[in-house]
Structures are given as C-alpha cells and as structure tokens.
Amino acid sequence: MTGRKTLSVNINIGKAIAAGIAFVLCLALLAGCSSMNGAEKKVSKELKSLQESDVLGAEVIDLRESLSDEGKENFDGFLSKLRAFDYKITGSEEVKENDNEYTLVSVRVSTYDFGKEYLAAWTEFLKSQKDELTEDDLADFYEILFERLDSLDDKDCINDIQIVCIDPLDNGEWIAGIKDNEVLQDAIFGGMMSEMKTLAEDQ
Numbered sequence: 394m395t396g397r398k399t400l401s402v403n404i405n406i407g408k409a410i411a412a413g414i415a416f417v418l419c420l421a422l423l424a425g426c427s428s429m430n431g432a433e434k435k436v437s438k439e440l441k442s443l444q445e446s447d448v449l450g451a452e453v454i455d456l457r458e459s460l461s462d463e464g465k466e467n468f469d470g471f472l473s474k475l476r477a478f479d480y481k482i483t484g485s486e487e488v489k490e491n492d493n494e495y496t497l498v499s500v501r502v503s504t505y506d507f508g509k510e511y512l513a514a515w516t517e518f519l520k521s522q523k524d525e526l527t528e529d530d531l532a533d534f535y536e537i538l539f540e541r542l543d544s545l546d547d548k549d550c551i552n553d554i555q556i557v558c559i560d561p562l563d564n565g566e567w568i569a570g571i572k573d574n575e576v577l578q579d580a581i582f583g584g585m586m587s588e589m590k591t592l593a594e595d596q
Contacts, residue, residue, distance in 0.1 A: 508584025
C-alpha cells in the first residue's frame with residue numbers, strides 16, 4: 394500500500410502531462426463542414442487550431458527527457474496516438490435558460506482506451522514493488538505506462554460530449570467552451586484523467 398503523499402506525486406505528474414499535451418491533438422475536419430451552423434463551425438475551427446499546436450509544457454518535456462531511449466520512443470508513439478483520435482459533430486441545439494442563451498454542440502470522440510491501460514500499468518507496477526514508493530521509483534512506472542499506451546491498436550473508447558457555445562454580441566462571433574471542458578479532455582485522453590481522479594479518491 395502506498396502512502397497518500399507518494400500517490401499524490403504520481404497524480405500531480407500525471408496531471409502535468411495532461412495539462413501540457415491535452416490539446417496537442419490531431420483531429421480531422423468533417424467533410425461536410427460547409428453545412429454546419431455557426432456554433433458547429435466554431436467548434437470545428439477551434440479543434441483544428443488545437444490539433445496544429447505543437448506546444449508542450451515544461452513538465453512534459455522534462456518527463457520525456459527522464460525516460461530511456463526506448464521510453465522516449467514509446468512516449469512519442471503515445472503522443473502520435475493521442476493526436477490520432479477521431480471526432481464527429483453530431484448536431485447542436487439552442488438552449489434558453491433564464492436570461493442566458495447558448496448552443497450545445499454534440500461531438501462523438503473515438504480514441505484508444507488510454508484510461509484502461511493507465512490503470513493496468515499502475516496495477517502492474519505496484520505488484521512489482523516491495524517497499525513504499527518514492528518519487529524516483531516513478532520513472533519505472535512511466536516506462537511501463539508509455540510502453541502500454543503505445544501498444545494500443547483499436548480506437549474502442551467512444552464518448553459523446555457536449556460543448557457550450559455562446560454568441561454574446563449576437564453577431565456570429567461564437568465563443569466555444571473547449572479549453573476548460575474537462576469532459577472533452579477526458580474523452581480525448583481515452584478516460585485516463587478520470588482514472589487518475591479515481592485513484593486519488595481511493596487513497
């Protein structure tokens with residue numbers, strides 16, 4: 394059994410990974426983009442701009458540098474798979490709530506089941522440990538983790554999510570609530586972020 398402090402280190406580093414690369418993603422634009430309404434086009438445009446971003450956080454860069462050569466290859470493979478998820482805008486609906494009006498854009502995200510592999514890697518790692526973990530020990534965990542994540546072949550993690558869009562000036566200049574949408578982030582990460590939270594809550 395690990396201590397709360399040790400697991401907290403793992404969760405914090407894991408969150409740093411998520412924060413640094415959550416939107417270094419690769420999305421395909423829909424062929425029927427011209428038929429989308431304003432809110433749907435805005436979501437597609439925002440996702441496209443995020444897929445083209447190549448910015449990584451300092452914590453992510455440091456983590457990659459701490460890995461072995463094989464670990465770096467697996468890490469890069471994981472990033473490629475993360476960028477390769479599919480999405481489809483499935484519709485939208487206008488919502489009036491008290492004095493607020495907004496549009497909910499529905500998106501189906503299909504990707505690899507990173508969450509399942511994250512949990513499996515953590516379980517495998519704990520079984521190999523006899524003593525209480527230290528922060529240095531987590532290097533071995535990340536070697537195992539990225540090897541497992543890079544080995545995935547099927548995009549069998551499918552989630553339907555909604556993104557809030559507003560047109561505050563009613564002039565077609567839509568604002569899409571993407572960057573702070575934790576449900577979207579978790580869908581992109583194949584449930585990995587929710588598994589991190591579950592592990593933290595269990596301690």
